[in-house]
Amino acid sequence: MKKRRSAKLFLFHLPTMITLMAITLVPFLFALNLSFRAYSLARPGYEGQFIGLDNFRKLLNEDPLFWKSILITLRFVAVAVTLELILGLSIATLLNQKIWGRRFFTSIIIVPMMIAPVVVGLIWSFLLNAEFGVVSYAIKKLGVHLERALLGSVNTALPTVMFIDVWQWTPFMTLILLAGLRALPIEPVEAAQIDGASGLQIFYYITLPLIKPLIFVAILLRSIDSFKLFDTVFILTGGGPAFATELASIYAYRINFKYWNMGYGSAMVLILFLIVLIGIEFFFFFTQREKLHKGVS
Amino acid sequence: MKIVRKKKTISIGLMVLTMIAFLVGCFAPAEAVPPAVTEKTYEGITLRFVAEAVPPTEALIKLLPEFEKASGMKVIVEQYPFDHVVEKTMMDLAGKTRIYDVLSTPYQYLGQFAEMGYIVPIEKFMNDPKLRDLEIDYADYIEGMLKASAEWKGELYGFPSNSCIMFLWYRRDLLEDPVERGTFKENYGYYYSIPPTNWIEYKDVAEFFTRPEQELYGVALQGKRHDALTCEWMNYMWSFGGRVLDEEGKPVINSPENVEALEYFVSLLPFAPPGTTTYTWDEVTTAFQKGRVVMAIQWNDQAFGVEDPAKSEVAGKMNYGPVPVKKQPAAHFGAWTYFIPKLSKHPEAAYLFIQWATSKKVQMELARIGMVPARHSSYLDPEVRKIPFFYPATLAALEISNYRPRIPEWEEMNSKMMLAISQALAGEKTSEETLDWLQKEYLKILGK
Numbered sequence: 201m202k203k204r205r206s207a208k209l210f211l212f213h214l215p216t217m218i219t220l221m222a223i224t225l226v227p228f229l230f231a232l233n234l235s236f237r238a239y240s241l242a243r244p245g246y247e248g249q250f251i252g253l254d255n256f257r258k259l260l261n262e263d264p265l266f267w268k269s270i271l272i273t274l275r276f277v278a279v280a281v282t283l284e285l286i287l288g289l290s291i292a293t294l295l296n297q298k299i300w301g302r303r304f305f306t307s308i309i310i311v312p313m314m315i316a317p318v319v320v321g322l323i324w325s326f327l328l329n330a331e332f333g334v335v336s337y338a339i340k341k342l343g344v345h346l347e348r349a350l351l352g353s354v355n356t357a358l359p360t361v362m363f364i365d366v367w368q369w370t371p372f373m374t375l376i377l378l379a380g381l382r383a384l385p386i387e388p389v390e391a392a393q394i395d396g397a398s399g400l401q402i403f404y405y406i407t408l409p410l411i412k413p414l415i416f417v418a419i420l421l422r423s424i425d426s427f428k429l430f431d432t433v434f435i436l437t438g439g440g441p442a443f444a445t446e447l448a449s450i451y452a453y454r455i456n457f458k459y460w461n462m463g464y465g466s467a468m469v470l471i472l473f474l475i476v477l478i479g480i481e482f483f484f485f486f487t488q489r490e491k492l493h494k495g496v497s
Numbered sequence: 498m499k500i501v502r503k504k505k506t507i508s509i510g511l512m513v514l515t516m517i518a519f520l521v522g523c524f525a526p527a528e529a530v531p532p533a534v535t536e537k538t539y540e541g542i543t544l545r546f547v548a549e550a551v552p553p554t555e556a557l558i559k560l561l562p563e564f565e566k567a568s569g570m571k572v573i574v575e576q577y578p579f580d581h582v583v584e585k586t587m588m589d590l591a592g593k594t595r596i597y598d599v600l601s602t603p604y605q606y607l608g609q610f611a612e613m614g615y616i617v618p619i620e621k622f623m624n625d626p627k628l629r630d631l632e633i634d635y636a637d638y639i640e641g642m643l644k645a646s647a648e649w650k651g652e653l654y655g656f657p658s659n660s661c662i663m664f665l666w667y668r669r670d671l672l673e674d675p676v677e678r679g680t681f682k683e684n685y686g687y688y689y690s691i692p693p694t695n696w697i698e699y700k701d702v703a704e705f706f707t708r709p710e711q712e713l714y715g716v717a718l719q720g721k722r723h724d725a726l727t728c729e730w731m732n733y734m735w736s737f738g739g740r741v742l743d744e745e746g747k748p749v750i751n752s753p754e755n756v757e758a759l760e761y762f763v764s765l766l767p768f769a770p771p772g773t774t775t776y777t778w779d780e781v782t783t784a785f786q787k788g789r790v791v792m793a794i795q796w797n798d799q800a801f802g803v804e805d806p807a808k809s810e811v812a813g814k815m816n817y818g819p820v821p822v823k824k825q826p827a828a829h830f831g832a833w834t835y836f837i838p839k840l841s842k843h844p845e846a847a848y849l850f851i852q853w854a855t856s857k858k859v860q861m862e863l864a865r866i867g868m869v870p871a872r873h874s875s876y877l878d879p880e881v882r883k884i885p886f887f888y889p890a891t892l893a894a895l896e897i898s899n900y901r902p903r904i905p906e907w908e909e910m911n912s913k914m915m916l917a918i919s920q921a922l923a924g925e926k927t928s929e930e931t932l933d934w935l936q937k938e939y940l941k942i943l944g945k
Contacts (some may be wrong), residue, residue, distance in 0.1 A: 241591045242609050243905050330772020331783050352720070352774030354923045440722025441774050442920040457584060459909040460591075 213478055231466040232463040239463035246463065255467035266468065268443060269451040270299050270475070276358065276447060277426045280365045284422060285415070287366065288373025293403070295374070296381045306378070313371040319332045320437025324364050325351070328436075362443050365426060373418050380414035381407070420480065427476055448472055499781070540569030546850070547586060548601035549833065550576035552801050553659040553868035557854060560862060564853050570846060579603070579724065588614040593840055594625050599847035599941035600836045601658040604646040607834065609650045609905040616836040618652040618827060630852050637857065637872045645900040646834040656855040657871035658833040661798040662894045663732055667692045668791045669816035671706065690880040692792070692818040696736070696761060699792070699821045701770040706791040715768035717781045717790040722919040725777035725902075727911055730918055731829050732794050733758040734884075735899045738824035741910075742902055748939035750914075751932040753823070759928035763921050785811060794820055796831065797891045798869050816892035828894035906942050913938050 206430060235255055240246035259266055295306055312320070327335045330349035347353070350360045384407065392402050430449040435441070439446040439454070452472065456465035548554045554576055561572055577585060583603065585586075589596045590610070602610070610616045622628050623635075638657065644658040671677060672691045682688055685701050693699040703715030719725035734740070739754035749755075767775070770789055774782070782802045784790045786809040796819070806812040820827045835851035837844050853859060860870040864881040869891065875881055876892045901907065917935040920926045926934070 242908060244612050329780075330770065330775055331780065331787060336772075346771055349772040349775050352772060354925065416630070427511070438722055440915075440919050441720075442722065442923040442925050443916065444923075454912060457587075458912050460587065461909070484841060 211365060231469055234463050234466035235470050237463045239461075241460035241462065243460075248463070251463075255464045256471070259467050259471065261466065265446075265451065266448075267445070269446050270446045271282070272358065272443070272446060273427060273448040276365075276429075277423055279364045280369075280426050281419060281422045283362070283366045284370045284373045287370045288418070289377055289415075291370070291374045292377035292381055295378055307372055309371050311371075312368045313375075315368070317368070317429075317431040318366065318370050319434055321432040324432075328360070354442050355395055357437055357441055361436060364432060364436070367431065367474060368476055369422060369426070370433070373422065376397055376414060376418045376421075379412065381410040393428045413487075416483075420483055423483075424476060424480070425477075427472075534760055537842065539849065542569075542843050542846050543571045543573060544598045544843060544846055544850055545573050545575065545596060546599045546601070547575045547577070547582055547597050549582050549659070550578055551798065552660065553798060553863070554601075556863050556866045556868040559866060560859060564850065568846075568849065568853075570848075570850070572850065590838060590840075595838075595840045595842055596842050597838060599843040599850055600838060601833045602836055604657075604832050604834045605901050605903045605907050605911075607647065607649050608652060608903040608907070610836065611652075611654060611906050616654055617839050617844065618654055618658075619837065619848060620653060622655075622837075622845065622852075623846075628845055628852070630856060633852060633856065636892050638855075639871060639873060639895055641898040642830065642832060642871055642895060643902075645830055645898055646832045649903070655835045655837065656851050658835045658851075658854075659798065660830075660832040660869045660871050660895065661796045662831060662869075662891060662898065663728065663820065663829040663937040664794055664894045665692055665818045665820055666785065666793050666795045666800070666803070667816060667818065668785075668811065668814055670811075671791055672702070677706075692816070693821055694819075696733075696821050696823055700761075700765065700768075703765060703792065707768045712789055713791065714770045714784075714789060715791050716765055717776060717784050717793040717795075718762070718769045718773045718922075719776050719778060719781055719795075720766075720769070720774040720778050720919075720922050720940050721780075722915050723777050724911070724915070726918050727914045728778075728796075728829055728831060729794050730759070730762055730914075731899070731901060732820050732827045733762050735827035735829070736820055736823050736825065737761070745833060746904070746943070747916055748910075748936055748943060750931070750939055751936040754930050756932055758917065759921055759932060762918075763928060766922060774919075785809070785815070797894070819890070819893060826897050827899055828897040830895070830898040880882060909942055910939055913942075 234248075236250060236252060237248045238246045238251045238254070239248045287315070291309065294308075295302060299305075315323070326332050328351055330336050330352065336346075336349065346356075348356075350356045388406050388410070389402055392406055397405070427451060429447060430453065433445055433447055433451070434450055437445045439450045448468075449472075451464060452468050455461050455468060459465075509690045525612050537915045546892055548557075549945065554574065558574055561574070565571055576582075577586075582601075584605070586600055586602055586606075588594070588595065590613075593945050600616075604795040639660075641658055641659045642656045643653075646660075647653050647655045669691075672689070678688060681702070685707065689698050689702050693702050699716075706713060706715040708714075717865070719729045724930055731741075737754045737758035739749075739752050739758055741748065770784060772784075775782070778796050778799050781795050782799045785793070785795075785803045800815070800817065803809045803815055804812050835854065837851070841847050853870060857872060860868075860872045860875045861878050861881065864875045864878065864884070870881070902910070913935060917926075917931040921928050921931045
């Protein structure tokens with residue numbers, strides 16, 4: 201009886217598994233294959249011959265721009281996710297109270313998240329346009345004279361892009377954390393209030409520890425997502441000025457679709473994948489360790 | 498039963514109507530077009546054409562019905578901004594998906610496409626009596642343009658499509674104003690030419706007219722890390738006597754002339770609007786339209802936008818001249834070329850299309866409504882001559898026509914040049930450092 205049932209279950213899962221494999225595994229294997237070859241769509245002589253680990257060696261040892269782009273991406277992820285977390289938590293806490301118009305504000309807050317990243321890039325390029333952008337105009341009216349437009353200076357370009365990412369994705373954090381806050385049991389909070397704890401103390405000693413698992417999930421999801429960010433930044437700056445906003449994804453795009461050097465580009469994409477994989481492993485390792493210490497398995 | 502019968506009647510009726518419409522369409526009267534195009538052998542064919550989304554393409558689309566009626570073909574035009582056209586074209590050619598039957602591509606891809614066997618030489622179509630237009634007159638094409646945009650290793654691969662070229666834009670009203678001229682003479686000790694003819698004058702005038710309180714700036718630079726940046730800078734490069742590759746094809750990008758040209762370019766930054774490092778050709782046009790800028794090195798086909806009174810505050814106040822000279826005149830030629838893919842589903846029909854699009858009559862009509870022509874005869878037309886920037890500025894520039902390297906490696910070289918110049922503009926590296934770096938990269942790419 202059990203054998204037949206598990207066979208049926210397997211069969212039901214088969215279509216999904218096949219589709220998932222086709223969408224994820226097959227392109228992955230294709231890229232893996234390409235990364236060991238010299239393949240370029242633009243230059244004769246790069247027909248796809250096997251060259252072993254040469255692409256990887258060149259990438260890691262002879263391409264300082266690669267490392268630079270990784271650094272920029274890590275900086276971007278660190279700052280953006282942290283800001284999103286802090287802001288998201290604050291807004292979620294606010295929305296958890298019984299304030300007037302709570303439902304309304306919750307729906308409005310979600311809007312940026314629903315806009316396609318490319319459209320976000322376009323909207324903000326118009327807003328930030330040095331000649332006729334509303335934001336540039338407002339800045340001028342406030343009496344601030346900018347030497348270079350925000351997206352045109354190496355000092356302000358990356359922060360501006362970070363700001364736009366925070367603008368778009370804080371709602372994501374807010375939603376996750378709000379769901380967590382709503383699901384918290386009310387007894388510990390009531391007990392603390394009876395004992396005379398202040399709001400801040402309740403938040404720090406009771407609420408925060410209880411939603412920690414959710415915070416970890418939110419950080420994980422956002423970090424992976426922002427590591428991959430491409431569309432918005434590509435539209436806003438194309439990687440410039442100079443190398444200021446050249447995220448790893450943009451550099452990979454450049455190699456693959458501007459230089460058409462797809463063997464080398466596949467190697468880079470694979471390394472990015474490994475970085476994310478290792479990052480996730482580390483993340484789980486540290487968060488699980490915490491759980492073990494607390495005696496929760 | 499009744500419903501089924503009704504449906505049957507309707508569908509039969511529709512079929513008959515369609516057949517009648519088709520038959521009627523087949524016998525439509527011919528228009529006055531070059532003789533070869535009235536050959537009905539290519540009737541019913543649909544050509545898929547991909548081009549850049551700019552005013553000249555719009556102009557071509559306006560004239561398409563003429564071609565479609567005469568030949569019985571249908572032409573579907575897909576338009577995209579620069580980057581996307583190239584991407585889509587490459588994907589189609591490399592992926593062998595045979596989507597596009599005829600292409601309009603930036604001419605620097607000529608080497609790449611020819612070497613990879615993506616496009617076919619058009620010699621055989623040109624000599625085919627069935628396809629050849631008797632009035633085509635190949636000598637009428639501006640030779641420099643034809644060679645630059647379509648000749649590779651002795652073979653011709655297409656015809657020039659949009660011929661844009663860079664020259665000097667300036668505000669005639671401001672430069673000619675006697676009060677301004679007088680004040681300039683007091684401060685600088687000489688009268689500037691209108692427009693400035695050398696780079697010293699150019700910078701002095703730029704400095705003189707930079708008045709941030711009035712929202713006026715002497716120049717605009719296409720300073721975004723983008724194709725526009727290298728396009729503009731190469732004018733300075735050529736004018737200062739520099740070049741990218743020497744006669745043997747070896748990179749000489751860090752020559753003293755190039756370093757000087759880059760240093761000069763960077764030195765213009767204080768006289769440009771704060772947003773200049775986010776500008777491509779579009780934003781420079783907008784800056785002129787709003788009356789914010791006095792001079793710039795800019796594309797000729799953009800001038801349509803600044804001469805349009807509906808969009809521009811300075812329509813009628815502009816004039817155009819040659820790029821200032823240091824060692825030699827310069828004008829960056831930036832044309833597109835009509836190519837026929839090797840795997841095109843209808844290569845002969847495609848050839849008829851591009852022959853029509855570059856025929857004398859069509860080029861003249863296109864010139865009148867917004868496309869820059871590739872033929873001498875078009876510039877002799879009195880209507881065309883009235884367009885302020887076509888004549889003499891465009892023709893003069895076309896005679897110079899400096900063109901960028903068209904070798905397969907150029908895309909990568911161009912992309913790295915964008916980074917190098919952007920870093921110099923941002924002050925991250927000196928001109929010398931950044932060009933030394935670029936030279937090293939070029940040697941790596943070209944394997945020399």
